[in-house]
Amino acid sequence: MSKILIVEDEVAIADLEKDYLELSGFDVEVANDGLVGYQKAMEEDYNLVILDLMLPGMDGFEICRKLREEKNTPIIMVSAKKDDIDKIRGLGLGADDYMTKPFSPSELVARVKAHLSRYERLIGSAAEVNKVIEIRGLKIDTTARRVWVNGQEKAFTTKEFDLLTFLASHPNHVYTKDELFSEIWDMESIGDIATVTVHIKKIREKIEMDTSNPQYIETIWGVGYRFKM
Numbered sequence: 001m002s003k004i005l006i007v008e009d010e011v012a013i014a015d016l017e018k019d020y021l022e023l024s025g026f027d028v029e030v031a032n033d034g035l036v037g038y039q040k041a042m043e044e045d046y047n048l049v050i051l052d053l054m055l056p057g058m059d060g061f062e063i064c065r066k067l068r069e070e071k072n073t074p075i076i077m078v079s080a081k082k083d084d085i086d087k088i089r090g091l092g093l094g095a096d097d098y099m100t101k102p103f104s105p106s107e108l109v110a111r112v113k114a115h116l117s118r119y120e121r122l123i124g125s126a127a128e129v130n131k132v133i134e135i136r137g138l139k140i141d142t143t144a145r146r147v148w149v150n151g152q153e154k155a156f157t158t159k160e161f162d163l164l165t166f167l168a169s170h171p172n173h174v175y176t177k178d179e180l181f182s183e184i185w186d187m188e189s190i191g192d193i194a195t196v197t198v199h200i201k202k203i204r205e206k207i208e209m210d211t212s213n214p215q216y217i218e219t220i221w222g223v224g225y226r227f228k229m
Contacts, residue, residue, distance in 0.1 A: 002047040002116055003027045007037030007063065008078075009055050013101075017050065020105035021112065034058035041067055048116055050108070051095070053079035053086065061093055068094035072145070072158050074115045078103070084194070091198040094157040097185070098195070114186045122162055133168050135229065138207055138216060140165055147207075154206045159184060163196075164203050167217060167227035176224040200225060 004026045008014035011032060018028045029046075031037035034055030041049055041063070049067070053060035064075055077095040079086060080102075087098045096115055099108065122145075130143035139148040142165050147154050156164065162184050167175070175183075177193040185195065200219075204211045218226045 001025065001027045003029070003045070004048050004050065004112065005037065005041055005044075005046040006030045006050045007034065007041070007055065007060070008032065008050070008052045009034075010052075016105055017108060020109050024109050024113070026112070034060070034063055038063045038066060041073070042070065046073055047119075048074045048076065048112055050076050050078060050112070053077065053081060053090070061089060064090065064093045064095050068157060069155075072156075072161075074119050074158055076108075076111060076115065078108075087192070087194070088198055091195055092202060094160075096157065096159045098192075118162070118184075118186045119158060122165075133165070135168060135171070136215070138168070140168055142169075149207050156203075156206065160199055160203050160206075163199050164207070164217075167225065171227045171229040174220050174223055174226045180225065 035057030077090040133140040177196040
């Protein structure tokens with residue numbers, strides 16, 4: 001049974017989310033304070049964290065940043081704040097998804113299932129022989145989910161790694177943002193393809209010597225992106 005942590009200070013909302021997730025077969029814990037939620041997320045092993053932005057004790061942005069320094073647990077950030085800048089900041093700090101309140105509990109359950117399914121499918125079995133992709137100083141261990149650039153290991157969030165690996169596994173193929181969103185986020189009907197742009201930017205900052213002249217992930221204007229061999 002997958003274990004979910006909800007960090008949400010509005011008790012009624014947290015209880016509603018908890019009820020729907022438990023009805024779907026998940027083991028759910030709730031923290032109504034940001035600092036308490038951060039401590040629980042760090043000390044215990046959760047399969048996914050649902051993280052509100054505006055929290056007492058420690059806000060969602062800070063929790064996400066600190067959690068990403070230590071773990072790659074999928075994070076769904078939720079907030080009543082609808083500004084794109086908040087969404088971009090949250091995704092940039094390592095959140096895997098961003099939902100704007102109000103949303104239906106059934107949509108939340110659908111996104112939780114999609115993220116967990118994708119994550120579990122990609123981490124695979126520890127018994128597998130490591131598959132490594134090496135291209136011009138970039139080394140991607142797809143089994144151990146580790147990345148090196150010119151011998152220096154770089155930290156990647158779950159979705160950043162998934163996106164980089166997918167593109168590197170299909171060199172010279174041009175993909176639209178819609179295709180990448182469908183492939184990596186596994187949800188054709190829900191979400192925002194701007195998420196793809198944010199993640200490409202963060203990946204380039206980690207693997208490119210000059211982000212204004214990328215040598216790995218090219219932008220094909222008016223179409224999408226291509227991993228250049």
